[in-house]
């Protein structure tokens with residue numbers, strides 16, 4: 364990646380922008396390869412979700428992630444370059460694709476703040492491969508044409524353009540200049556959608572994706588655990604809702620982020636009119652400034668109706684031998700997997716409570732230092748799926764999941780997130796999620812099964828987890 368000094372910052376005037384893009388075109392001709400021109404600008408207050416909503420096209424790719432508690436949000440829309448992969452090598456393929464794009468990227472602008480420069484957005488399904496005709500590919504990566512972000516009171520906009528020998532520079536300049544004017548002083552009042560309150564369709568039917576399967580699957584899994592086939596497996600159930608009109612995924616997202624301020628609210632649009640949205644508590648991996656954060660979240664209890672009942676539920680969870688064992692499976696597996704890629708994770712010996720609006724969990728934050736030689740996607744490929752959504756030992760448990768659940772998880776319990784050229788990124792686990800396709804929405808929730816689990820109780824737990832999305836839709 365080539366970085367042009369920020370004094371040459373285009374966007375402040377159109378002539379400088381043209382000179383920068385001319386340079387990119389010359390490079391494209393010389394190298395015989397397209398160049399990505401990436402222009403980052405600090406802008407005045409901007410609300411990434413509102414901007415995304417104003418430029419949202421169901422047929423275009425988009426990505427959004429926000430954790431209100433961190434005061435950070437990033438949105439990207441329209442793919443300037445993209446790729447899809449399938450199979451066990453998908454993480455490495457995404458990395459190779461990004462490396463190749465970055466080799467041919469020329470960056471200019473305000474690069475000192477978070478979320479500046481080009482960012483890649485990704486979505487990985489739970490399984491390594493998806494069946495032909497699946498709703499989303501096993502791996503998608505794209506670099507957006509537009510990216511807007513908020514990070515602790517700073518706001519940024521990035522435009523990425525693909526420039527080759529045939530690019531019409533007049534059009535390219537007009538496009539970026541127009542976008543700069545738009546994002547530089549974004550007018551929320553201009554969006555006709557803001558004139559009326561969001562319309563919410565009413566759900567009119569609900570069906571199980573695999574009727575009558577869940578409790579039987581738990582019992583079968585318990586049998587396999589007794590026989591020593593595996594120690595833990597996470598089994599999920601799915602429901603499909605149908606509404607009297609199309610769901611509005613970004614309106615639902617707005618409600619999710621209000622209700623689940625400590626969760627990662629995300630939306631990924633695959634470009635086929637379908638969106639995968641959710642509010643997940645679970646960070647799979649964050650790397651920033653060489654510091655890695657991950658966490659074990661496993662073991663669940665309801666929230667109480669008052670402070671006393673709530674505390675009693677929390678105490679029950681912290682004292683539950685079964686939940687502590689289930690939790691330790693996840694924590695120990697993450698530590699082992701990190702070790703496989705030469706990373707020493709540091710974690711407390713006993714978990715704490717993570718309260719969410721609808722449930723509470725056992726939680727162990729894990730942190731580590733990472734050297735420059737380990738790529739984020741390499742760590743990701745080792746970690747996914749953790750026994751929080753898969754099982755342990757992974758090789759024995761994960762292949763049994765599909766057979767026991769009798770449904771396709773798709774992106775549920777997969778990974779969505781972003782990464783950049785600095786080996787920074789944030790990847791979250793796609794749970795507490797819904798796949799929205801017009802009037803239809805598929806919702807999934809799972810529960811960890813270990814020796815001592817009770818099928819009926821686990822079914823109730825999945826119901827509590829489904830509520831995160833049910834209440835919002």
Ligand SMILES: C=C(O[C@@H]1C=C(C(=O)O)C=C[C@H]1O)C(=O)O
Nearest residue numbers: 660661662663751808809810811
């Ligand atoms: C699998 C899900 O959640 C996972 C399972 C948990 C459990 O069994 O206690 C808790 C948090 C998550 O790791 C889900 O929400 O669908």
